[in-house]
Amino acid sequence: MRTKLRGVNALYPAPTTLVGALVNGKPNFITIAHIGILNYGPGAEGARELISIGVGKRHYTTQGIRDNRAFSVNLPSEDLIRETDYCGVVSGEKEDKASLFTIFYGALPAAPMIEECPVCMECRVVDIYEVKAYDVFIGEIVETYASEDALTEGKPDLAKIRPLLFDMNRRKYWGLRPEPVGDCWRIGVGYKKELRGK
Amino acid sequence: MRTKLRGVNALYPAPTTLVGALVNGKPNFITIAHIGILNYGPGAEGARELISIGVGKRHYTTQGIRDNRAFSVNLPSEDLIRETDYCGVVSGEKEDKASLFTIFYGALPAAPMIEECPVCMECRVVDIYEVKAYDVFIGEIVETYASEDALTEGKPDLAKIRPLLFDMNRRKYWGLRPEPVGDCWRIGVGYKKELRGK
Numbered sequence: 001m002r003t004k005l006r007g008v009n010a011l012y013p014a015p016t017t018l019v020g021a022l023v024n025g026k027p028n029f030i031t032i033a034h035i036g037i038l039n040y041g042p043g044a045e046g047a048r049e050l051i052s053i054g055v056g057k058r059h060y061t062t063q064g065i066r067d068n069r070a071f072s073v074n075l076p077s078e079d080l081i082r083e084t085d086y087c088g089v090v091s092g093e094k095e096d097k098a099s100l101f102t103i104f105y106g107a108l109p110a111a112p113m114i115e116e117c118p119v120c121m122e123c124r125v126v127d128i129y130e131v132k133a134y135d136v137f138i139g140e141i142v143e144t145y146a147s148e149d150a151l152t153e154g155k156p157d158l159a160k161i162r163p164l165l166f167d168m169n170r171r172k173y174w175g176l177r178p179e180p181v182g183d184c185w186r187i188g189v190g191y192k193k194e195l196r197g198k
Numbered sequence: 199m200r201t202k203l204r205g206v207n208a209l210y211p212a213p214t215t216l217v218g219a220l221v222n223g224k225p226n227f228i229t230i231a232h233i234g235i236l237n238y239g240p241g242a243e244g245a246r247e248l249i250s251i252g253v254g255k256r257h258y259t260t261q262g263i264r265d266n267r268a269f270s271v272n273l274p275s276e277d278l279i280r281e282t283d284y285c286g287v288v289s290g291e292k293e294d295k296a297s298l299f300t301i302f303y304g305a306l307p308a309a310p311m312i313e314e315c316p317v318c319m320e321c322r323v324v325d326i327y328e329v330k331a332y333d334v335f336i337g338e339i340v341e342t343y344a345s346e347d348a349l350t351e352g353k354p355d356l357a358k359i360r361p362l363l364f365d366m367n368r369r370k371y372w373g374l375r376p377e378p379v380g381d382c383w384r385i386g387v388g389y390k391k392e393l394r395g396k
Contacts, residue, residue, distance in 0.1 A: 001346055002302075003344050003346060003352075004341055004343060005341075005342040005344055005352075005353075006341070007247060007319075007342055008247070008339075008342050008353075008354070009238075009239070009247045009249060009319075010273065010317045010344070010354045011215070011233060011235055011249050011319070012356065012361075013213065013356060013361070014213075014235060015209060015210065015211065015212075034234075034235040034236065034237065035209060035234065035235065036232075036234015036236070036252075037207060037212060037231075037232040037233065037234060037252060038232065038234070038332065038334050039232065039252050039330070039331070040207075040232060040252075040366065041207070048330075049205060049206070049207045050329055051207060052234050052236070052250070054235060054237050054238075073209065075208065075209075081379060081380050081385055082385055082386065082389040083389070084386075085380070085382060085383065085384070085385040085386030085387075085389065086385075086386035088382070088386055089383055089386040089387055090386070104200075119208045121205075121207075121209070129236070133237070134237040134238075136237070141205045141207055143202055143203075143204070143205050144205055144208055145200040145201070145202060145203070146200065146203055147199070147200060147201075148199055151201060154201075154203075155206075155368055156206070156208045156367050156368075157368060158211060158368070158370075163210075164379065165211070166382065167378075167382075169353045169354050169355075170350070170356070170378075171381060171382040172356075172382060173379040173380050173381075174356055174378050174379060175374070175375050176211070176363070176373070176374060176375065177373050177375050180370035180372050181362065181370075181371040181372060182370070182371050183371075184286070184364065184365075184369040184371060185283065185287055185369065186283070187283040188282075188284035188287040190280075191280040191281070192284055192287065195284075
């Protein structure tokens with residue numbers, strides 16, 4: 001039996017991010033988990049890696065991203081759950097959220113990043129897709145910064161990053177099991193052989 | 199010390215989905231994890247819940263979605279790892295992937311859904327955002343179908359769904375720990391009080 005849920009969005013969990021921007025000249029951070037991946041850049045010659053963040057138009061950070069056409073996406077680990085949740089419940093208009101973190105900058109002067117986050121990306125805004133009450137900022141990833149202890153063989157390792165995963169339906173953060181479930185594009189090849197052997 | 203990763207996308211993990219469409223009149227499924235959430239519909243009066251899927255233009259399924267302006271998003275559990283990975287390595291042009299599943303339909307005749315998946319959404323295409331080599335289909339969620347054993351108090355429960363989470367960087371699927379890490383918008387409120395008490 002199937003229950004109809006009135007079109008509720010069940011596309012969770014999503015990585016919880018701290019989005020950084022300059023607002024009125026000062027660094028600010030807002031918690032955003034309504035994110036997206038548009039393409040796989042390296043898979044299409046000359047393409048850029050594009051990601052999206054959906055930010056309510058009324059948030060304090062939104063105008064800063066619009067003004068400077070830049071933002072950062074910082075991935076907090078589970079250890080930062082308090083700071084991360086706090087940045088989602090408090091406005092930068094009232095509180096200086098940047099003082100919670102050690103901030104660094106890369107190539108873009110309007111994309112403050114968080115030293116305490118294992119992985120940070122700085123993004124140039126290439127487009128704004130407007131949806132009622134939301135600005136969906138489409139960003140090209142200009143550079144990605146990782147702490148050494150977040151990498152395995154030079155690649156971001158989710159077991160080390162321990163991302164905080166957001167679930168809007170039950171209002172929970174989730175964590176990953178430390179071991180992967182399996183290998184992409186291997187399991188399916190084995191299954192294909194099995195199906196053909198039938 | 200920070201390592202620069204040449205702008206690699208580190209915005210993972212993402213829920214792995216089986217996207218359903220009618221292609222040349224027949225149901226087909228393709229594995230897609232480059233998905234996005236654009237907004238939170240109920241948070242903006244009269245807004246629709248919009249999600250995105252980034253699909254390579256050359257995939258067999260792409261033209262089917264373009265032709266019919268509809269698709270489904272099915273969330274496989276960890277138990278479906280073989281079928282899910284298989285649907286990402288085999289083209290519907292050559293193999294009948296729909297035969298792996300029990301298919302059902304809701305309101306949209308061109309959005310076949312998978313009975314074996316705990317949660318399924320049928321979507322109407324409201325826009326196509328074109329990126330080099332990719333069609334990013336923006337879909338309005340028309341209806342969401344959940345199996346009873348995927349729900350807690352009427353809401354999708356990730357501990358019961360056990361979604362397969364995709365990681366492009368290490369080519370792994372990951373699973374969730376069965377207990378949430380914490381409550382959204384509570385931890386931050388407690389932290390706020392603590393900061394003020396300082």
